[in-house]
Amino acid sequence: MNRRELADFLRNRRERLAPADIGLPVGPRRRTPGLRREEVAQLAYISTEYYTRLEQARAPHPSREVLAQLARALRLSDTERDHLHHLAGTPPGPRPGPSREVRQSIVDLLDRLPVSAALVMSATYEIIAWNALAAALMEDFSVLGRRDRNLVRRAFLGPYQDGGRLYGVSDAEEFSRTAVHHLRATAARYPEDPEVRSLVAELLDGSEEFARLWADHEVTARPTLCKTFEHPAVGPVAVNCDILDITDRDQRVVIYTAAPGSPSEEALRLLSVIGTQRMDVPG
Structure with a gap:
């Protein structure tokens, strides 16, 4: 010591x-x-x-x-x-559960990206911070409880919006495989965390697809560089997907941007104006 x-x-x-x-x-x-x-x-x-x-x-x-x-x-x-x-002369034991505390500088960064949809995910795929455009593109996360802000749970167990799977993304199957690979690695990093263990048990019990992918023991995931969201108000929105790792907190910043001058960029600009309003719902 x-x-x-x-x-x-x-x-x-x-x-x-x-x-x-x-x-x-x-x-x-x-x-x-x-x-x-x-x-x-x-x-x-x-x-x-x-x-x-x-x-x-x-x-x-x-x-x-x-x-x-x-x-x-x-x-x-x-x-x-x-x-x-x-x-203190005491080697650290297993790390506690995945951090859900987002640095204020990261929150400020999300707000400084007005034409990009950006969010922060924990190691268990829980959305723990987001900007206004991410809420407009995907869902108003502020009205959801923690359970429903977990994307891997949503991918395999629902509920699904408008009968479609996970915001109508074009890479739903690839996202599901990647999420399982990441979650298996997370479970290895936090073997004693009750929330991680409970999430895995719930998914194994509730989804045959998750159980099949989990049994593959894959931990290498290929990044998705682009995807298309099928938005109910503005239609298809094609975006590039960039991920920045926050290594000290085991979190990831996900940033969705559209090609300059494209119809998808115009769609994002429109979403930044209408926000989380549902223009497709009769008034």
Whole structure:
């Protein structure tokens, strides 16, 4: 256990975390940057005295449970979490479940793409952030619960919009195969996560197609470079599909763009105006 390095690391990360990041008011009397020691201790469910001793390099060896609680309290990335464990002389165990927390900079990036439909997926294919155009092109995710925002569940178990499969995409079968390959790799990375295990069990029980693809034990997926959405209001929308990995959180940013000057670009511009309204539904 490297007490001095551990103390410096904890203090550094505490001072980087703003009160607003955890829903606390800034207040007029804060004399130090970031959070107070007692706030971190409260978030980590440990005593302020013990946390203070950790930052003073005087505390005994923290347990694996305490380290996990500190990592959550300080909003550490997976890489930072592993570093924390190594400083404490405790090799990190299996990573906790897939992260659902999206960095604010990524959320801001989605909003700065007005003519691109963009979203963030967790390692289990749950849509955890999106911009307005993605909602207009696919579905208003803000009115859905977590279950219905999971695309692999939607692909195999429904419900399907207008009788079509998964937003009428042209690559529905390829998407399903790719999703199974990714989910199998996710299950290997998070073998003890109850949500991952529950999702896989539900899909195996509810879809013969998923069970057949799962039995293939494939983990290599081919990227889809383009696809067409069949939109009920504006018709077919052909888009390029680019995926950016957020490796420290095991998330992916998916960006759909249309060729400049194409009818699909005009369709996306129209969708950016009408939003999630259903123009095909009689008023």
